[in-house]
Amino acid sequence: MTEDGEGIGKIDGFTVFVKDAVIGDVIEGKLIKVKKTYGYGRLMKVLMPSADRVVPPCPAAAPCGGCQLQALSYEAQLRFKESRVRGHLERIGHFAELPMEPIIGMDGEPLRYRNKAQFPVGRNRNGEIVTGFYAGRTHSIIPMEDCQLGSPVNRLVTKTVTSFMENYQIEPYDEENHRGLVRHILVRCGFHTGQVLVCLVINGKKLPHHEELVSRLREQIPGLVSVSLNVNREKTNVILGRELINLYGPGYLEDLIGGVRFRISPLSFFQVNPLQTEKLYGKALEFAGLTGDEIVWDLYCGIGTISLFLAQKAKQVYGVEIIPAAVENAKENAQINGMDNAEFFVGKAEEVLPEKYRQSGGSMAADVIVVDPPRKGCDEALLETMVKMAPERIVYVSCNSATLARDLRYLCDRGYELKRVQAVDMFPMCVSTEAVALMSLVSEEEK
Numbered sequence: 001m002t003e004d005g006e007g008i009g010k011i012d013g014f015t016v017f018v019k020d021a022v023i024g025d026v027i028e029g030k031l032i033k034v035k036k037t038y039g040y041g042r043l044m045k046v047l048m049p050s051a052d053r054v055v056p057p058c059p060a061a062a063p064c065g066g067c068q069l070q071a072l073s074y075e076a077q078l079r080f081k082e083s084r085v086r087g088h089l090e091r092i093g094h095f096a097e098l099p100m101e102p103i104i105g106m107d108g109e110p111l112r113y114r115n116k117a118q119f120p121v122g123r124n125r126n127g128e129i130v131t132g133f134y135a136g137r138t139h140s141i142i143p144m145e146d147c148q149l150g151s152p153v154n155r156l157v158t159k160t161v162t163s164f165m166e167n168y169q170i171e172p173y174d175e176e177n178h179r180g181l182v183r184h185i186l187v188r189c190g191f192h193t194g195q196v197l198v199c200l201v202i203n204g205k206k207l208p209h210h211e212e213l214v215s216r217l218r219e220q221i222p223g224l225v226s227v228s229l230n231v232n233r234e235k236t237n238v239i240l241g242r243e244l245i246n247l248y249g250p251g252y253l254e255d256l257i258g259g260v261r262f263r264i265s266p267l268s269f270f271q272v273n274p275l276q277t278e279k280l281y282g283k284a285l286e287f288a289g290l291t292g293d294e295i296v297w298d299l300y301c302g303i304g305t306i307s308l309f310l311a312q313k314a315k316q317v318y319g320v321e322i323i324p325a326a327v328e329n330a331k332e333n334a335q336i337n338g339m340d341n342a343e344f345f346v347g348k349a350e351e352v353l354p355e356k357y358r359q360s361g362g363s364m365a366a367d368v369i370v371v372d373p374p375r376k377g378c379d380e381a382l383l384e385t386m387v388k389m390a391p392e393r394i395v396y397v398s399c400n401s402a403t404l405a406r407d408l409r410y411l412c413d414r415g416y417e418l419k420r421v422q423a424v425d426m427f428p429m430c431v432s433t434e435a436v437a438l439m440s441l442v443s444e445e446e447k
């Protein structure tokens with residue numbers, strides 16, 4: 001299967017990509033597009049189902065397209081992800097002997113793991129207000145209130161909001177003519193605290209009768225702590241705008257990861273699978289090998305999740321993050337946890353770190369550097385400075401094993417050795433894969 005979850009099939013040696021076919025299926029398909037060296041097919045009939053094929057747990061799996069791997073057993077999903085990370089490290093990183101540990105999957109049922117959901121609001125063919133998802137590659141809404149990846153509370157929230165809209169004749173947003181008010185319903189849940197935050201994304205500045213909505217939500221939703229509006233008046237596919245208007249509560253919810261408390265606002269980046277996040281960060285902490293004396297840099301730190309997790313065991317942690325609001329959250333999070341050994345800087349990691357290193361006249365040192373970059377990986381200017389700083393250990397948390405492999409190769413050509421690689425499944429049913437790697441500095445004698 002490809003990185004998008006399409007089946008890769010062969011017919012007389014010719015490669016064909018077929019959506020909805022899974023590894024091991026023998027299928028009958030229809031060629032719908034043919035290029036020189038490959039083509040695309042449509043699945044017509046499964047002639048011999050793969051031993052790993054299962055009935056998707058969600059009835060809307062096929063039209064929705066949000067999950068790509070539902071027709072594959074969970075064991076097979078894990079094998080697929082582990083082998084993708086391995087493949088990237090071998091092919092792109094040219095690592096021959098990989099110190100790779102078996103992927104960490106979810107312990108219980110790999111469903112209902114997401115702490116965040118965003119439902120578009122629209123009308124169905126009968127004119128009723130509905131929430132659901134966009135049918136693959138289109139913008140027509142297929143009604144669906146109970147996504148199997150999300151919390152059961154989502155359904156209660158969407159029902160409460162849509163019935164409020166019906167009662168007060170509040171229009172859902174219509175993309176075609178850029179009219180109507182309510183665009184999306186955002187729900188976030190704190191899995192450890194049971195807190196729930198609701199935010200309505202609106203094409204305007206005001207929601208008529210908002211006190212009534214707040215009072216209905218407070219009545220219906222256990223754990224509700226915050227209700228807010230997000231203003232998005234642009235003609236855009238981007239869900240959230242920048243402006244927030246608070247209607248009820250503090251404007252954020254709180255949740256815990258490994259005993260550290262975090263404040264999460266509608267706009268904050270926060271890992272969506274809290275149970276697996278704890279395992280991922282636990283591995284990062286283990287790889288960092290902290291004893292309490294270390295200086296640690298956490299680059300691409302977001303709201304300081306990894307930084308504060310590490311600060312519990314380090315002497316001093318410095319975090320760098322490009323989004324100013326996230327850095328504000330990070331500082332606040334340090335404070336509410338009573339941690340005074342974490343400091344945060346706003347800016348690009350590839351500018352802040354080299355700049356600080358230059359200012360120190362090359363004396364700035366670190367024992368451990370942790371990076372958790374977006375999909376495109378680390379900028380070379382950053383990697384270059386990391387090599388100059390020569391920390392004992394580098395821990396690389398990655399959501400894209402292709403750029404991970406590229407960056408590990410860079411570091412391993414410049415004095416580092418790859419010690420451990422661990423894939424963690426943060427997104428069951430979906431193709432994305434997270435991995436964490438440990439590199440250590442090769443000492444002079446070993447060279």
Ligand code: SAH
Nearest residue numbers: 300301302305321322347348349372373374
């Ligand atoms: N470590 C955090 C966030 C990881 S997501 C966590 O686990 O929660 C990657 C983060 O990198 C995002 O917060 C994004 O805003 C930030 N980012 C993207 N490009 C950046 C850059 N060039 N320099 C610093 N931060 C960047």
